[in-house]
Amino acid sequence: MDKIRSIQKVIKGTLTTDGAGVNLTRIIGGPELNMLDPFLLLDEFGSDNPNDYIAGFPPHPHRGFETITYMLNGKWQHKDSAGHEGLLGEGSVQWMTAGRGIIHSEMPIQTDGLARGFQLWLNLPKEKKMIDPAYADIPSEAIPIVNVAGGTVKVISGTFEGITGPGKPHTGMLYYDVRLKNNVELDLPIPDGWNTFLYIYEGSIFLDEVYSKGQLLTFSQNGNLSFKSSSNGVRIILVAGEPLNEPVARGGPFVMNTRGEVLKAFEDFQNGKFES
Numbered sequence: 001m002d003k004i005r006s007i008q009k010v011i012k013g014t015l016t017t018d019g020a021g022v023n024l025t026r027i028i029g030g031p032e033l034n035m036l037d038p039f040l041l042l043d044e045f046g047s048d049n050p051n052d053y054i055a056g057f058p059p060h061p062h063r064g065f066e067t068i069t070y071m072l073n074g075k076w077q078h079k080d081s082a083g084h085e086g087l088l089g090e091g092s093v094q095w096m097t098a099g100r101g102i103i104h105s106e107m108p109i110q111t112d113g114l115a116r117g118f119q120l121w122l123n124l125p126k127e128k129k130m131i132d133p134a135y136a137d138i139p140s141e142a143i144p145i146v147n148v149a150g151g152t153v154k155v156i157s158g159t160f161e162g163i164t165g166p167g168k169p170h171t172g173m174l175y176y177d178v179r180l181k182n183n184v185e186l187d188l189p190i191p192d193g194w195n196t197f198l199y200i201y202e203g204s205i206f207l208d209e210v211y212s213k214g215q216l217l218t219f220s221q222n223g224n225l226s227f228k229s230s231s232n233g234v235r236i237i238l239v240a241g242e243p244l245n246e247p248v249a250r251g252g253p254f255v256m257n258t259r260g261e262v263l264k265a266f267e268d269f270q271n272g273k274f275e276s
């Protein structure tokens, strides 16, 4: 019988404000879970009150990692200094590789209604931190959805039952959106050695006990991930990645390996080296 991963940590996010005044929940990257190698940050934004999101994220820089934004609801627009422009609609994904430096904005186009989704920061390995910036706009139709008994697995990145998602990470990583009806058991293979988390955004699941909406669970590094949806069904995002096991130096929007590299990023940004 396959080994089953055990729960390591159960956390809830912290309410915070980012950008020009967007209210969101920081789940990874906050005091409870600073990072889960190779993941540096996970934010959930979700509100039908425009005051919570209308200010958006005006132009700001990044260096050294990738940002992956998954929209559940709403319409936002992305623009960046490398000349990319993209629309984020319902069910779509924006995959931005900051590499050696990018300045981007993420602003709502909607003026009312629900805006909901996630932003995940995926670290780049030392040898790839200074690669050219890149951007991929992945529309909802381009993301495969695999049927399982009692639900679906949307494959944003990685491979599930032979179906590979469109997201192209620079290191081993998978990202699924799993939706299950009530009382469905799921047993998912995940490569041994990878760090894994799931975040419940609707409903609840049963493992050793019941976990519900708003909780993030991390798991031990080997074996399958196995759980059952509870009587009201569940929606989760499930993310796993190969740890980089490298030093991490963070300075706001820059994530490098040393303090000196972070200072250099601030200096390069101030000297306009992110502009093209």
Ligand code: CO
Pocket (backbone or CB within 6 Å): 057, 060, 062, 067, 104
């Ligand atoms: Co950003």
